Every structure is written in C-alpha cells, then in structure tokens.
Amino acid sequence: MTSMHRRSVPPPLVVGPSSSLPTEHGTFTIRSFTHNGITHAVMSMGSPEKRDAPLVRVHSECLTGDALGSHRCDCGDQLTAALAAIAASGHGLLIYMTQHEGRGIGLAAKLQAYALQDGGLDTVSANRALGLPDDARDYDAAAAVLRELGCPRIRLLSSNPSKQEALEALGIEVASRVRLPVADRPENSRYLMSKRLRMNHDVPSHLEEELSAVPSTRQARHEPPIGSHLPLNGRDVYDILSDEAEVVAQLAQSQDGFIATSTGDACFVSGRTDRTHLHRVRASVGAVLVGAQTVIADDPQLTVRAVEGENPVRVVLDPRGRVPTESTVLRTGPAATLWMIGAEATVGSDVGDHVRVVRLPPMGAGETAAPQTVIALIRERVPGSILVEGGGRTVSRFLSAGVLDRLFLTTAPVFIGDGVPGIRFEGSEVMAQALRTPFRRFELGEDICTEYLLSPAAVEHSSQAPVPNSVTVGSTPSTG
Structure with missing residues (x-):
C-alpha cells in the first residue's frame, strides 16, 4: 500500500x-x-x-x-x-x-x-x-x-x-x-x-x-488587532522558532485548569489575542502536531489564518486509526498532512492527495507511541521547529517525556468547574522536586500567557532577545 x-x-x-x-x-x-x-x-x-x-x-x-x-x-x-x-x-x-x-x-x-x-x-x-x-x-x-x-x-x-x-x-x-x-x-x-x-x-x-x-x-472584550506580536524587541520568540529547530507546545486553559467544558466545548477558552499568538506560532514552525482526540472533537484546520505566513505541515498522531477520513485535515488542503498511524491500523482510501501516511513502530496493547519516536519521525520529513498544539493529554505526555524546549501556557480569567483537563502528568510527591523552569509572562488581552523555557537550548536562544519592562521574567526559585 x-x-x-x-x-x-x-x-x-x-x-x-x-x-x-x-x-x-x-x-x-x-x-x-x-x-x-x-x-x-x-x-x-x-x-x-x-x-x-x-x-x-x-x-x-x-x-x-x-x-x-x-x-x-x-x-x-x-x-x-x-x-x-x-x-x-x-x-x-x-x-x-x-x-x-x-x-x-x-x-x-x-x-x-x-x-x-x-x-x-x-x-x-x-x-x-x-x-x-x-x-x-x-x-x-x-x-x-x-x-x-x-x-x-x-x-x-x-x-x-x-x-x-x-x-x-x-x-x-x-x-x-x-x-x-x-x-x-x-x-x-x-x-x-x-x-x-x-x-x-x-x-x-x-x-x-x-x-x-x-x-x-x-x-x-477589546483586544489588540489581529497580527500583533508578543512584546519582545529584536529577535522575538517567533523569530527564534523560525530560525531554530525547537519543539514547542501551546495550550490555553481556564483558571481551574480545564481546556474545555464537560461536553467538549472549547470555543473559546482564551481570547482573540491569544488565538492570534497561536497563529503566529503556527506560521513560525515547520509542523504542527495534534492528537486523534483533538481532531475528532474539534475538527480543526490547523492553518494560518489570523496572520501573514505559510501553513505548517499538519501532523495527526493517531496510533489506532480512529480519525474519520472526512475530517478537515484528511479531506482538504491547503496544507500537507502527515497521518501517523499504528502498524496494524486500517487506512481509508478516500483521504485527500495532500495526506501522507506514516506508520508508527509496532506497539503493545494499550501502549502509545513514545514522544521521542514521534519527534524523530517528523524530523525525518519536516525541517524547522515543531508545535505540539493539543490536546491536553498529548501536550502533557510530551512535557512529561522531556522532549519540549518551551511551553506556552495561557490562562484565561474563567472558571469552568469541570471538563476536559489541561496539563496533567504523574508528578513528584515532594514539592522540592516539582518541575520548575525559567519563565516569561505576557499579557494577551485579558489572558496571561506564561512561556516556560524547558531546555538549555531554549534558555540560550531566548537570552539573545531583549526583554522590555512590560514582560515579567522569572527563574527557577530557590528551595531554601
């Protein structure tokens, strides 16, 4: 085949x-x-x-x-x-x-x-x-x-x-x-x-x-017009993502940590300025990756629409071949799509000619593809940075696996109460061993975006960009 x-x-x-x-x-x-x-x-x-x-x-x-x-x-x-x-x-x-x-x-x-x-x-x-x-x-x-x-x-x-x-x-x-x-x-x-x-x-x-x-x-809400940048001077974060080959994730969640309601309604957790920021990131990377559940629940386009720029290659991580072939990413362009499915998964014959099937290595029952393997398979086919866009489980898995260079986590001023969780992973029982990294914080309309620098490479790349007073800068705090 x-x-x-x-x-x-x-x-x-x-x-x-x-x-x-x-x-x-x-x-x-x-x-x-x-x-x-x-x-x-x-x-x-x-x-x-x-x-x-x-x-x-x-x-x-x-x-x-x-x-x-x-x-x-x-x-x-x-x-x-x-x-x-x-x-x-x-x-x-x-x-x-x-x-x-x-x-x-x-x-x-x-x-x-x-x-x-x-x-x-x-x-x-x-x-x-x-x-x-x-x-x-x-x-x-x-x-x-x-x-x-x-x-x-x-x-x-x-x-x-x-x-x-x-x-x-x-x-x-x-x-x-x-x-x-x-x-x-x-x-x-x-x-x-x-x-x-x-x-x-x-x-x-x-x-x-x-x-x-x-x-x-x-x-x-009144928010800055479409096309605005994060408030960095010189080599801003979008330039970094365009120039380097990082793995970056983005997620927007409520104050109580949910990315959607219990019915799956996620339109919209954050405001228009944050969504513009997301499109700026998409325009700066070579590939954007989402999990199968995100495609099934939201049927996203994963294209650049709110700003000028080229569409990234769309990557659908679907080990069990659950994504319907009538989904937008499999049915229509204009962006190329990598459909990453398991070795035994069945592929429909009615997907668009912009779709390329990538077989994942064999996995045991109940297992999922290792994030390191997924990144390697993408790197073989697509140059540049990679955006892991969703959903919450996929971003959490890639964060827990240690493959992310940076994470944009936007918090919106809304309480959902119950729903689809955002960042979740098996954490430490000791607070001193909890994950702490250097960070920068931006106001995006009424939302607050925290950019976590998760790797030495991200810290080095970001240190070359001047940071004005309007941005909060933090670092790993002392445990003493």
Whole structure:
C-alpha cells in the first residue's frame, strides 16, 4: 500500500440552457449547473470570464432568510447586497448553493437548532447539541462552476474566511475577500456575534469600538488587532522558532485548569489575542502536531489564518486509526498532512492527495507511541521547529517525556468547574522536586500567557532577545 491516496475523478457538470432573469438590480443571466446529482443556480452579469478577478458570491440556500424574509439570520440581506454589488460592478457571478441549508445540516435540523437557540444556546452550541458539525458545507460544486465558467481567480463577496480557505483548497485563487455592507439587526445580532467569535467571521470595525465599551462580558472584550506580536524587541520568540529547530507546545486553559467544558466545548477558552499568538506560532514552525482526540472533537484546520505566513505541515498522531477520513485535515488542503498511524491500523482510501501516511513502530496493547519516536519521525520529513498544539493529554505526555524546549501556557480569567483537563502528568510527591523552569509572562488581552523555557537550548536562544519592562521574567526559585 502506498502512503499517498488520491481522490477519484470528480463528476462532470451538467449545464442547463441560459435564460434572462430581470430583477430589481438589473437583468441577469441564469442557468442551472448539476454536480454530483445536485442542481445549483448561477446568476451572471456582464463577462466575468474576461475580468482578472470578478466579484463572486457563493451563497448558501436559506429558505427562511432568502424566501420568507426571516431576520434571525442575515442571509436574505446578504443575497440582496451581493446582487446589488455585482450589478454595480457590471460583471460578476452569484452561485446559489442548494442543499446548504443551515450551513449544510438541512432544513429540519436547522429548525431544531432554532428551537434550541430559543432556549438560550448559540448557533454553534445548538448544532453540537444535536450531534451535528458547526459547518457541514462543501464547495466542490462552486469550484467546478468557477472553472467551467473560466473564473479561476475571483474577488469573493463574503465575511467568512473558511469559505475562502475551502475554495482555495479546491484550486480557486481568491484575490481578495469583500465584505458586503449589511448591518446587524436586533433580531440577529447575537447570532452574528456567535459566528464572529466562534467561527472566525470578520468583525466590522464599528463593532470593535462597541465591544471595547462593554468590558463586563467575556464575548465583548477589546483586544489588540489581529497580527500583533508578543512584546519582545529584536529577535522575538517567533523569530527564534523560525530560525531554530525547537519543539514547542501551546495550550490555553481556564483558571481551574480545564481546556474545555464537560461536553467538549472549547470555543473559546482564551481570547482573540491569544488565538492570534497561536497563529503566529503556527506560521513560525515547520509542523504542527495534534492528537486523534483533538481532531475528532474539534475538527480543526490547523492553518494560518489570523496572520501573514505559510501553513505548517499538519501532523495527526493517531496510533489506532480512529480519525474519520472526512475530517478537515484528511479531506482538504491547503496544507500537507502527515497521518501517523499504528502498524496494524486500517487506512481509508478516500483521504485527500495532500495526506501522507506514516506508520508508527509496532506497539503493545494499550501502549502509545513514545514522544521521542514521534519527534524523530517528523524530523525525518519536516525541517524547522515543531508545535505540539493539543490536546491536553498529548501536550502533557510530551512535557512529561522531556522532549519540549518551551511551553506556552495561557490562562484565561474563567472558571469552568469541570471538563476536559489541561496539563496533567504523574508528578513528584515532594514539592522540592516539582518541575520548575525559567519563565516569561505576557499579557494577551485579558489572558496571561506564561512561556516556560524547558531546555538549555531554549534558555540560550531566548537570552539573545531583549526583554522590555512590560514582560515579567522569572527563574527557577530557590528551595531554601
């Protein structure tokens, strides 16, 4: 068996005849495109194929918002604004994606989620309470339509970075993402805020100012803008990780030491500045590693989105082959993925061609791969630093094994009470023998990030970087 798997040839598009569609925004051309048995409608104006990057709206079907005029969401407003923007430009496309109702969960499930939202859950928690993904949409048909119409490079009308990433993973170049001028309504402001805070949707600049005026709620914190650095001068910590070959871990947990609630909800323990810091670290390393449970619970992308930089190679540590092949890291790019599985684990045939399977050495029943072995296997394939990102058990194992050079442990000002634990390992019975290392402490918005220097190499690398007064510096205390 080879270590790489390729997708089957995508089904052809069946294109229907063109007809005119007069609207209040002007006359569009409309036609049907059937992909894999599902028919979508495409409205066009002008000659988008002759433009370097025409305006394109990939719009998800929403019966309640588009047809019934619901104000629970902004879908109808977005649809109207997109058609107006395309008409104003004179050239562009609107791809109306059927079977995207409720971010792909279907109309019945969406209405069930509405009932849960009426009871107090937000849109993400409602989906999860039903055992459904946060977002079940795929954009294969949209990418196929754009290629068919000669528009491989576009300006995307959307506030959703994930939509851009999905199209780019399918070979569509998104030259820019254009936010539509749609104002929040009183009926949908909580829904839109949930998408901005929990699904990384763009936050309008005027709302940033409003959020800073309401410091009493965690969801309304004012934090430094995306792209900020840790407050180091000269050779900062990101330069160190880019220049050296360290093993670094990162974890965010509550004041009482949990990384998620008892239901597994981890969005979000820490604030946006800490998440920006995480993306800065990702952009500075060669590989980012997570355990199987993190992929199963969170379905992360593990890409760089909040800052400029290249995506690291994604590494999934999955000795028993438990990770579903429909997981984002195995199904889509744009980053390469190493799927590290046990010698006897079964590999599905439907993973993306960006995935390379790496077999772990044989292990006994109940055993897990030694962190030293995992690091060595990654180093054979990926240069640079390695980020161990999660979850709590994986980071704890690598810390206990002594393979980490440094650890970023962010503590958020929240108490969870019970849930998924963060750092845990078999400790010493004597306080004098507890693990103590040099450290530096940073304020990241309302969160506190402590950087533990766990190896002589990390201490040496970090001593070359000047540390200003705004950073707390500590060292191993005396036991006397």
